[in-house]
Amino acid sequence: MTEPICALDLERMRRDRLSKLQDAMEASGIDTLLLCGQQNVAYASGARTPAADHVRASWWRAVVLLERGSEWPHVFTDFPEGVPAELPDEFLHRAVEIETPAGAEELARRAGANRLALDDAPFPLWAALGSRDLADASAVLGPAKITKTPDELECIRRAQSINERAMRTVRPLAVPGRPATDLSGAFLRAVAEIGATANTVDPVFQVMPRSVAAGPFSVSDEPVFPIPTARRELQTGDVMWIDTGINLHGYASDFGATWIVGREPDAAERDQFARWQATVDRALQHVQPGATANDLVEAARVDDDHRPWLSYFYLAHGIGTDSAEMPFVGTDLGDAFDAALILQPGMVLVFEPVVWDDGHAGHRSEEIVAVTDDGYVWLSERAELDGGDLR
Amino acid sequence: MSRIDACLDLMGRNGIDVMLLGREANARTVVDASRLWLAGTRVFSPACVVVRRSRAVHLLANTDAVAPGLPVDRLYGLTWNPETLIAALRAIDGVSNARRVAVDGMSPMARGIVAQIAPEAELVDAGALFAALWAIPDPEKTTGVPRAAVVARAGLEAMISRLHPGATARQLRGLCAEAFASHGVTTPAFEAVAAALGPGASTWLPPERPLEEDERVVLRSGALCEGWEASLARTYTVARRPVPQPDPSAWSEMLAACTAGTAVGDLRARGIVYGAGRGIEAWSDDFALAPGLMAAIECRDGDTLRQDVVRITEREPVIVTAA
Numbered sequence: 126m127t128e129p130i131c132a133l134d135l136e137r138m139r140r141d142r143l144s145k146l147q148d149a150m151e152a153s154g155i156d157t158l159l160l161c162g163q164q165n166v167a168y169a170s171g172a173r174t175p176a177a178d179h180v181r182a183s184w185w186r187a188v189v190l191l192e193r194g195s196e197w198p199h200v201f202t203d204f205p206e207g208v209p210a211e212l213p214d215e216f217l218h219r220a221v222e223i224e225t226p227a228g229a230e231e232l233a234r235r236a237g238a239n240r241l242a243l244d245d246a247p248f249p250l251w252a253a254l255g256s257r258d259l260a261d262a263s264a265v266l267g268p269a270k271i272t273k274t275p276d277e278l279e280c281i282r283r284a285q286s287i288n289e290r291a292m293r294t295v296r297p298l299a300v301p302g303r304p305a306t307d308l309s310g311a312f313l314r315a316v317a318e319i320g321a322t323a324n325t326v327d328p329v330f331q332v333m334p335r336s337v338a339a340g341p342f343s344v345s346d347e348p349v350f351p352i353p354t355a356r357r358e359l360q361t362g363d364v365m366w367i368d369t370g371i372n373l374h375g376y377a378s379d380f381g382a383t384w385i386v387g388r389e390p391d392a393a394e395r396d397q398f399a400r401w402q403a404t405v406d407r408a409l410q411h412v413q414p415g416a417t418a419n420d421l422v423e424a425a426r427v428d429d430d431h432r433p434w435l436s437y438f439y440l441a442h443g444i445g446t447d448s449a450e451m452p453f454v455g456t457d458l459g460d461a462f463d464a465a466l467i468l469q470p471g472m473v474l475v476f477e478p479v480v481w482d483d484g485h486a487g488h489r490s491e492e493i494v495a496v497t498d499d500g501y502v503w504l505s506e507r508a509e510l511d512g513g514d515l516r
Numbered sequence: 517m518s519r520i521d522a523c524l525d526l527m528g529r530n531g532i533d534v535m536l537l538g539r540e541a542n543a544r545t546v547v548d549a550s551r552l553w554l555a556g557t558r559v560f561s562p563a564c565v566v567v568r569r570s571r572a573v574h575l576l577a578n579t580d581a582v583a584p585g586l587p588v589d590r591l592y593g594l595t596w597n598p599e600t601l602i603a604a605l606r607a608i609d610g611v612s613n614a615r616r617v618a619v620d621g622m623s624p625m626a627r628g629i630v631a632q633i634a635p636e637a638e639l640v641d642a643g644a645l646f647a648a649l650w651a652i653p654d655p656e657k658t659t660g661v662p663r664a665a666v667v668a669r670a671g672l673e674a675m676i677s678r679l680h681p682g683a684t685a686r687q688l689r690g691l692c693a694e695a696f697a698s699h700g701v702t703t704p705a706f707e708a709v710a711a712a713l714g715p716g717a718s719t720w721l722p723p724e725r726p727l728e729e730d731e732r733v734v735l736r737s738g739a740l741c742e743g744w745e746a747s748l749a750r751t752y753t754v755a756r757r758p759v760p761q762p763d764p765s766a767w768s769e770m771l772a773a774c775t776a777g778t779a780v781g782d783l784r785a786r787g788i789v790y791g792a793g794r795g796i797e798a799w800s801d802d803f804a805l806a807p808g809l810m811a812a813i814e815c816r817d818g819d820t821l822r823q824d825v826v827r828i829t830e831r832e833p834v835i836v837t838a839a
Contacts, residue, residue, distance in 0.1 A: 163556045175720045176555045177706035178740050180541045180795025183557050204718045245559045248641035251622040261624035310697025317690030327553035327703050341581035344593040349579040356700035437594040456596040
């Protein structure tokens with residue numbers, strides 16, 4: 126079991142986030158922050174909208190306008206019951222339909238004429254903001270989000286715990302003859318019952334090929350992952366890679382594991398897991414404030430030149446209101462990027478190396494830690510071979 | 517005319533050389549893409565490209581397994597590096613010298629990237645083109661939405677079967693998802709809802725408390741199946757044998773008005789209306805219904821709410837989401 130980071134206080138968490146946003150606006154000279162991306166809206170206001178496919182989510186989105194120096198953000202939403210109770214009435218507004226020119230123009234007027242930062246806009250809003258000199262909101266959101274407060278870390282830990290508990294109900298179902306999509310159904314039912322705010326990604330239960338050549342076409346000549354779960358009956362000996370994520374109070378979880386269907390893992394699979402774990406452990410030895418992402422990459426590397434993870438992903442990524450966010454470690458952004466990224470207390474790292482033995486498939490799991498003042502603390506359970514006692 | 521032909525035709529008529537698309541529903545429309553589903557809004561990023569001159573669709577994906585039939589040389593791989601993305605997109609024939617580029621979203625950061633991909637291009641809204649494209653009757657929609665409707669209906673029935681005193685909205689939501697998955701569908705149009713029908717409530721964010729005997733609740737179920745969506749809502753009272761509530765008073769009138777030629781604005785006097793298929797297909801008030809289109813209609817009075825998807829015909833509408 127992971128240990129609680131703190132006694133969770135959601136109102137304090139929201140207050141702390143607003144304070145960080147205000148500091149970042151001050152530092153970057155932004156007068157008004159206009160947020161339309163739902164994860165960013167949730168970060169700035171705590172406002173919740175129904176979990177939906179992106180087209181509906183776009184029409185249903187809540188919008189936040191935060192003025193520099195203001196104690197509260199303005200929230201525009203059709204779902205007032207999803208707004209935290211502490212938001213004063215004068216900051217809660219009816220939704221503006223920024224997918225339409227009329228709504229977009231209304232919001233553009235509300236945004237005022239000062240230095241404006243924007244995260245993302247449907248085209249009508251982009252057109253309504255016209256020729257204005259817009260800053261990207263990442264100038265404000267990036268510095269605020271990259272480290273987490275104790276309450277945020279506790280949300281991530283609890284989200285992950287819900288995800289892990291749900292997997293305990295799913296693992297026994299991964300048997301020969303069962304359609305893989307049944308596992309998705311059992312997972313989605315379990316996370317709803319256990320207490321997730323929402324599910325955030327189509328659960329992945331992907332049967333891996335033994336070799337890249339035996340699998341689907343791959344642009345990078347590496348294993349292709351993730352592919353949406355197929356309604357295909359599982360077979361004895363299938364090597365299944367799992368990747369799921371849920372949302373709790375606006376924070377994401379990220380569960381990764383490798384399960385063997387219908388039999389015990391063989392010697393090769395045990396060895397793959399051991400190498401996978403050793404990769405994470407080598408990197409973990411360097412996780413402390415002041416270390417660089419490059420230190421982790423160097424430690425995880427095998428035989429000087431082999432990077433045991435998928436080149437199109439990473440050795441590790443951050444997690445928060447987005448399921449993959451800064452800090453990124455070992456991406457194709459390159460060595461200079463990794464060398465410049467310095468670990469700080471409150472950063473979160475989701476390690477997801479991949480051990481692949483072409484012809485014998487491979488192992489992929491995920492483990493999450495948060496950087497502390499002198500090392501790290503676990504936000505996930507440690508990964509176990511084939512789900513360990515989940516069986 | 518196939519959907520992609522109709523798309524290219526619309527691009528030609530609007531002088532659009534290239535479309536850079538970030539929205540998955542738009543990618544599903546031009547190439548039947550089935551990339552990993554994520555809940556919620558997405559930051560704009562050019563994840564699908566349509567080039568009028570070459571009549572080619574290019575897709576951000578590491579494999580054609582998520583877009584069967586797409587030639588693999590039209591895939592460009594996942595990357596975190598903007599320079600790699602820019603180079604991949606500039607390498608697509610017809611992109612870098614495009615004069616008019618339609619996009620379905622934008623951000624200050626993405627604007628910088630698009631400016632490097634197509635430096636000369638005027639940017640226009642792809643939304644209008646997709647609205648026009650989705651308004652063309654489509655035989656695949658006519659079969660796809662009813663398949664999604666079967667799944668949505670199964671989810672609703674799973675919720676009704678357990679709408680007992682003490683049940684929670686969470687339990688019902690989980691049952692709905694599980695019912696979808698028993699049909700092989702693991703993606704919702706929205707997470708299922710069992711919500712009180714009180715004044716001021718949106719009926720979309722349910723309470724955490726257990727439901728009470730005789731309480732009136734709205735049950736909503738929506739499935740996304742092979743890129744097509746269907747949804748429905750019914751009102752019940754909570755009981756060991758849940759009791760369906762009569763339709764809202766304006767329901768039959770609204771339903772009867774769903775015929776070819778009716779202006780959407782006229783229907784909106786009675787309730788909510790939008791195009792069904794790829795999600796919310798926005799229709800303006802002066803948009804006239806036509807045979808073959810699918811409309812989501814929703815009607816509410818003080819005590820009861822109903823929503824269905826109907827297929828527009830020359831005569832009476834057909835309720836696609838009926839039992």
